[in-house]
Amino acid sequence: MAVEINPKKDALVLIDPQICFMPGGVLAVPGGDKIFDVINPLTKKFRVVAASADWHPPNHISFKERSGPWPPHCIQMREDANFHPKLDQSNLSMVVRKGFNPDKEQYTAFDEVSQFGDMLKARGINRIFVGGVATDYCVHDSVIGALKEGLDVYVLTDAIRGINVKPGDEERALEDMKEHGAELITSKDIVEKTGA
Ligand code: VGL
Ligand code: ZN
Numbered sequence: 687m688a689v690e691i692n693p694k695k696d697a698l699v700l701i702d703p704q705i706c707f708m709p710g711g712v713l714a715v716p717g718g719d720k721i722f723d724v725i726n727p728l729t730k731k732f733r734v735v736a737a738s739a740d741w742h743p744p745n746h747i748s749f750k751e752r753s754g755p756w757p758p759h760c761i762q763m764r765e766d767a768n769f770h771p772k773l774d775q776s777n778l779s780m781v782v783r784k785g786f787n788p789d790k791e792q793y794t795a796f797d798e799v800s801q802f803g804d805m806l807k808a809r810g811i812n813r814i815f816v817g818g819v820a821t822d823y824c825v826h827d828s829v830i831g832a833l834k835e836g837l838d839v840y841v842l843t844d845a846i847r848g849i850n851v852k853p854g855d856e857e858r859a860l861e862d863m864k865e866h867g868a869e870l871i872t873s874k875d876i877v878e879k880t881g882a
Contacts, residue, residue: 687871687875688875688877689840689869689871689875689876689877690877690878690879691731691732691815691876691877691878691879692813692879693731693732693733693879694733694810695810695811695812695813696732696733696734696811696813696814696815697732697733697734697735697736697806697809697811697813697814697815698725698728698729698731698732698734698735698736698814698815698817699736699737699738699795699806699814699815699816699817699818699828699832700725700735700736700737700738700773700816700817700818701737701738701795701816701817701818701819701824701825701828701846702737702738702739702740702760702818702819702820702824703721703722703725703737703769703770703773703817703818703819704739704740704760704766704767704768704769704770705765705766705767705768705769705770705771706740706759706760706766706767707740707759707760707819707820708770708772708819711759711766712757712758712759712766713756713757713759713760713849715819715820715847715848715849716847716849716850717847718819718820718847719770719772720847721817721818721819721845721846721847722770722772722773722774724817724842724844724845724873725773725774725817725845726772726773726774727873728815728817728842728845728873728876729774729776729777729778730777731876731878732777732815734779734780734806734809734811735777735778735779735780736778736779736780736781736782736802736806737769737773737778737780737781737782737818738781738782738783738784738795738800738802738818738824738828739760739767739769739781739782739783739784740759740760740767740784740785740824741760741762741767741783741784741785741786742758742759742760742761742762742767742785742786742788743761743762743786743788744758744761744762745788746758746761746785746788747788747789747790747791748785748791754791755851760785762786780805780806782795782800782802782805783800784797784799784800787799793823793824793826793827793828794824794827794828794830794831795824795828795831796828796831796832796834796835797831802832803831803832803835803836803837804835806837807837811837812836812837812838813837813838813839813840814832814837814838814839814840815840815842815876816828816829816832816839816840816841816842816845816846817842817845817846818845818846819846819847819848819849820847820848820849821846821847821848821849821856821859821860822848822849822850822851822855822856822858822859823849825841825846825859826859826862826863829841829863829866829868830862830863830866833866833867833868838869839863839867839868839869840868840869840870840871841860841863841868841869841870841871842871842872842873843860843870843871843872844872844873844874845873
């Protein structure tokens, strides 16, 4: 399926491409850093390139110390909360942080605090192409959130990776995004606008 990019209306949205989620990180997504080979060339093709960042306080509710599911990760201002050095940030124009309310688990980058959907719409964006990690958590919830805000969403299946805490989580997340109305494509389906 060929999908032609319209630079005026399309944005590339990268979910949590941070050190903590990549191999070697405290909450590593298997093969997570493979996404950059796909994402970096794409950042040159979009006018608007946005990224979200997990940005937790040290006492976040999702951490094991508070009976949450995760080891402490992406703590504000710490080295591993930075975007991974493999990410080409030269064309990155928007960053949205999330997960900073200590008492609220939050996987989506789209909510009433971030106003991410409204910020994209203010830039003329009505369609987003999504990559990042993790497929079964923040990518899934962000895609559903963006759809709820009325954006058209294309998930780049070669630019995402899952954690699979339970076997099949990634597969179920893909299915669910599709059922909610997301299109699943690969980066190879993207073609640049030709002619006038
Ligand atoms: C994420 C687990 C905990 C994610 C964030 O970015 O998918 N997963 N916090
Ligand atoms: Zn987190």
